[in-house]
Amino acid sequence: MKWFSTWFDSPYYHILYDERDENEASAFIKAIQQKLKTPPNAHVLDAACGQGRHAITWHELGFKVDGFDLSPKNIESAKLYTAENLSFFVHDIRDPLPVVGAYDLVCNFFTSFGYFDVKSDNQAAFHSLSSALKPGGVFLMDFFNPTYVLTNLFGQETVMKKGISFEINRWTEHGYLYKSIDFKDQNTVYHFEEKVELISKSDFLDYALKSGLTWTGMLGDYQLNEFDDQSSPRMIFLWTKN
Numbered sequence: 001m002k003w004f005s006t007w008f009d010s011p012y013y014h015i016l017y018d019e020r021d022e023n024e025a026s027a028f029i030k031a032i033q034q035k036l037k038t039p040p041n042a043h044v045l046d047a048a049c050g051q052g053r054h055a056i057t058w059h060e061l062g063f064k065v066d067g068f069d070l071s072p073k074n075i076e077s078a079k080l081y082t083a084e085n086l087s088f089f090v091h092d093i094r095d096p097l098p099v100v101g102a103y104d105l106v107c108n109f110f111t112s113f114g115y116f117d118v119k120s121d122n123q124a125a126f127h128s129l130s131s132a133l134k135p136g137g138v139f140l141m142d143f144f145n146p147t148y149v150l151t152n153l154f155g156q157e158t159v160m161k162k163g164i165s166f167e168i169n170r171w172t173e174h175g176y177l178y179k180s181i182d183f184k185d186q187n188t189v190y191h192f193e194e195k196v197e198l199i200s201k202s203d204f205l206d207y208a209l210k211s212g213l214t215w216t217g218m219l220g221d222y223q224l225n226e227f228d229d230q231s232s233p234r235m236i237f238l239w240t241k242n
Contacts, residue, residue, distance in 0.1 A: 007181075007192045008071040014051070015161050016181065025109075028222045029057040035224060036138060036238075038063065042104035047129055048093055048112030052078030059086040066103075068093075094124045100131045107140045114143065114197040122199070123207055130211035133241040139213055141237040145220070146198040148233050149177065172198065201229075204237060213239035 007013055038044075042063050046055040049067030051074050059065045059081075068091035069075050078088040091097065093108075094116070106129050116122060129139060150172065159166040167182045179194040205215055216239060219225065220232025227235065 007194065008050075008069075009073045010192065012164070012181075012183070012185070012190065012192070015164065016159065016166055018161060024222075025053040026057045026060075028109075029054055030061070031222075031224050032140065033058075033061055036105070036140075038105055038138075043102060045097075045103045045106045045129075045132055047106060047108045049078060049088065050074050050110075050112070052081055052088060054107065054109050055086065055088070056081050059083065068097075094121050094128065096128055097132045101134055103132050103137055104134055105138045105140065106130075106133055107142075109140075109142045111142070111144050111196060113141070114199050115195065116197070119203075122197075122203075123210060126207040126211040126213075130208075130213055130241060135241055137241045138216075139208070139237075139239040139241070141204065141235075141239075143199065143204070143235050143237075144196075145227075145229075145232050145235045146177075146200060147229055148231065150198070151230075201235060204235070208237070208239050212242045214242055216240050 040062055044055075044058045044063045044065045046052070046058065046065065046067035049055050049069050050071075052067050055065045055067035055078070064085040065087075067078060067088045069078070069088075070090065070092055072090050075088050075090050082088065093113070108129070113125065114122070133139060153170055153172075155170055157168050159168060164183050164185050169180045171178050175198055177196050177198055181190075181192045181194070183190050208215060215237070218227040218238065219234070219236035220227035221234050221236075225232070
């Protein structure tokens with residue numbers, strides 16, 4: 001079983017990353033919506049949506065929204081917010097979506113990508129998400145900037161959350177960024193490991209081009225500043241469907 005199938009389904013994932021809250025998501029989505037000037041009747045797809053915090057904000061802004069995630073437990077939590085024009089389903093980002101040509105906007109937030117062992121899976125995911133878009137629709141991809149991450153990499157740290165001491169180690173190997181997470185809770189020892197490919201800007205542009213997408217812009221952080229190769233923490237790509 002792949003690491004992302006177990007770690008994302010663990011309650012400890014959400015304890016460790018509890019700073020990724022609804023307020024952060026709401027501020028970012030509202031800023032993006034104003035920049036893109038998304039039409040009021042738009043149909044939005046949140047790909048790899050987690051527990052749905054970004055999808056919920058899109059819906060609150062008046063859009064019809066679908067969200068999917070590989071984790072059944074994440075989707076179970078997200079479905080608590082199901083409403084008219086807001087739905088969630090379990091799906092693997094690499095597989096063809098149930099509908100094609102249906103969405104005005106497809107989003108993939110917070111490095112919910114790059115977890116695969118072979119590059120062909122990255123391309124398959126791009127084909128799937130591109131196929132979901134209407135002609136002229138927008139694809140937004142939010143991924144960390146590998147140059148910035150490697151320059152500012154903290155090898156070791158201890159993070160305290162809800163009385164749990166998470167021992168974290170980070171390293172790079174064979175083009176991937178690894179993070180080991182070790183902790184003890186209620187006399188049980190746990191070990192998880194994250195593995196994310198250090199995908200370059202040029203690789204992303206190539207995946208998109210091969211999927212019928214045209215690059216229209218790029219941002220470097222959640223405050224929507226312009227992208228700088230060295231100093232921007234994020235790579236927020238914008239493409240349109242040909």
